[in-house]
Amino acid sequence: MVTGGAYDKLELELRRGVVVLAALSQLHTARYGYELRQSLTENGMPIEEGTLYPLLRRLETQGVLTSEWRTDGGPPRRYYVLSADGRELYERLTNAWHGLNDTMDLLLKGGERHEP
Amino acid sequence: MNPDDLIQSYVDDVARLLPRGQRRDVAYELRTLLTDELAAKAAESGRPADEAMAHELVLAFGRPAEAAARYHPALTVIDPADSRRFLRLTVIGIAVIWVLGLVDTLLRHPIGSAGDLLGALGMWWTGVAVPALWWPGVLVVCFAAAAWVRRTRPERAGWKPRREDRDRINxxxxxxxxxxxxxxxxxxxxxxxxxxxxxxxxxxxxxxxxxxxxxxxxxxxxxxxxxxxxxxxxxxxxxxxxxxxxxxxxxxxxxxxxxxxxxxxxxxxxxxxxxxxxxxxxxxxxxxxxxxxxxxxxxxxxxxxxxxxxxxxxx
Incomplete structure (x- = not known):
């Protein structure tokens, strides 16, 4: 019997693989970190703050995102949005995800057929 | 402690570990984000933010060193694939140095009483056991250099079949x-x-x-x-x-x-x-x-x- 701990770890590995794509999907319009996290959570993809906020900075360093400070009546917040390279990367990653998803569907249906 | 002070203290500890160039900007953003998170937590729980709530929030964010590390590109000194080999060589090397050093110390200082034994062990500890840590240091440098070469020249790092017949003798x-x-x-x-x-x-x-x-x-x-x-x-x-x-x-x-x-x-x-x-x-x-x-x-x-x-x- 596989323990709950093993399930949690493997499930986390699965989610880790899609964190970047999930974040990029919400950044066609500019959002600040907390707003983005809320948006992902509302769409069923909660990502820990300790993972998401540094990720935004790293993606910006890689040229995938651009950012700017804005003060829309409140405290200054850093807003992130896809750059031109980021939009291209997003398209490619989305295609890869769809391909992977189709493959996994096939594999999982095959797995169900072979169950005893 | 005031929850805002606690967050500020956490952000200060993270900021100290960030690259100087982005330190102020990232620290300011991190403080804003943690303040937003804390306000949301307070609203969710229906009570004002307090120290325990802020503490729980920053604990979930991770140790300051972990949080700061996430802002950097991943840095690996020793490749994870080499970690077991590194550990094995470290333990074996230290054990050999310690045993040889102990034999040498006992040969140089014959034991006649319990005091002699304690004295010899003290000399062994300060003269051999602690200085033996040069060995893991040398290994870290060697493994890090090997990892760096593999990363910079991946074409040379691939496995190659061994051509020579190891059982053949000259x-x-x-x-x-x-x-x-x-x-x-x-x-x-x-x-x-x-x-x-x-x-x-x-x-x-x-x-x-x-x-x-x-x-x-x-x-x-x-x-x-x-x-x-x-x-x-x-x-x-x-x-x-x-x-x-x-x-x-x-x-x-x-x-x-x-x-x-x-x-x-x-x-x-x-x-x-x-x-x-x-x-x-x-x-x-x-x-x-x-x-x-x-x-x-x-x-x-x-x-x-x-x-x-x-x-x-x-x-």
Whole structure:
């Protein structure tokens, strides 16, 4: 019997693989970190703050995102949005995800057929 | 503590570990985000934010070092694939240095009382045990350099099949080894003849005395050494004829090396080997080095032999 701990770890590995794509999907319009996290959570993809906020900075360093400070009546917040390279990367990653998803569907249906 | 102060304190600790260029900007953003998160938590729980709530929030964010590390590109000093090897080499190296250092300390400071023992252990700790940490340091540098080369020149890092046949021997090399061993034995038992040859029979009497073997050694212990050397030379003769190592010869070689080490170790306390004290002490020091080297070599060969034997299905 596989323990709950093993399930949690493997499930986390699965989610880790899609964190970047999930974040990029919400950044066609500019959002600040907390707003983005809320948006992902509302769409069923909660990502820990300790993972998401540094990720935004790293993606910006890689040229995938651009950012700017804005003060829309409140405290200054850093807003992130896809750059031109980021939009291209997003398209490619989305295609890869769809391909992977189709493959996994096939594999999982095959797995169900072979169950005893 | 005020929750805002707690968040500020956490952000300060993270900021200290960030690159100087982005420190102020990231720290400001992090504080804003954590404040937003705290406000949301407070709203969700229906009570004002307090210290416990802020503490829970920053704990979930991770240790300051972990949080700061996430803002950097991943940095690996030793490749995870090398970690076990690094650990094994570290432990083995430290153990060897500690044991040799302990033997050396005990030989230099004979133990006569509990105080002597404590004194010797103290000297060993400060003179050998702690300084031995140079070994892991050297390993870190070597492994980090290897990892850096693999990352910068990946085309050279790929696995390549080993072309040479490890069981094949160099017949001429082994023949030269046998000749050297025979000459060495001849010189050991006929040191005077060597001096006559080198100095035309006019060497100083002290030189003859220095190379004279102890009579008791020649009578009682030397035959054992000779017998073992003959066996070793016979093994090399077989190898030279066959041109390669085989399972049986590998095992005989390991067994013979262990027996020779045992006999050489027995020589150390069993009495004088050379009649002259300085020569005897020097030769015994050399024997210690030979035994250590031979045991290390035999250990490696045994490890390889056992590893070969484990390539079996575990049914």
């Amino acid at each position: 017949r001429f090399g082994y023949l030269a080894g046998v000749a050297a061993a025979v000459c060495g034995l001849f010189v050991l038992f006929n040191g005077g003849l060597l001096l006559d040859y080198l100095f035309d029979g006019h060497a100083a009497p002290a030189a003859y005395q220095a190379l004279a073997l102890d009579e008791d050694f020649v009578r009682s212990r030397a035959p054992w050494l000779l017998a073992l050397m003959v066996l070793q030379l016979a093994l090399y003769a077989v190898l030279i004829v066959r041109g390669r190592w085989q399972p049986a010869t590998r095992r005989i070689d390991i067994g013979l090396a262990l027996v020779i080490c045992g006999v050489l170790t027995w020589f150390l306390p069993a009495g004088d080997i050379f009649a002259a004290e300085p020569t005897d002490q020097t030769v015994k020091a050399v024997i210690v080095l030979i035994v250590i080297g031979a045991l290390f070599d035999a250990g490696l060969k045994l490890h390889r032999e056992l590893r070969r034997a484990t390539y079996l299905p575990s049914m």
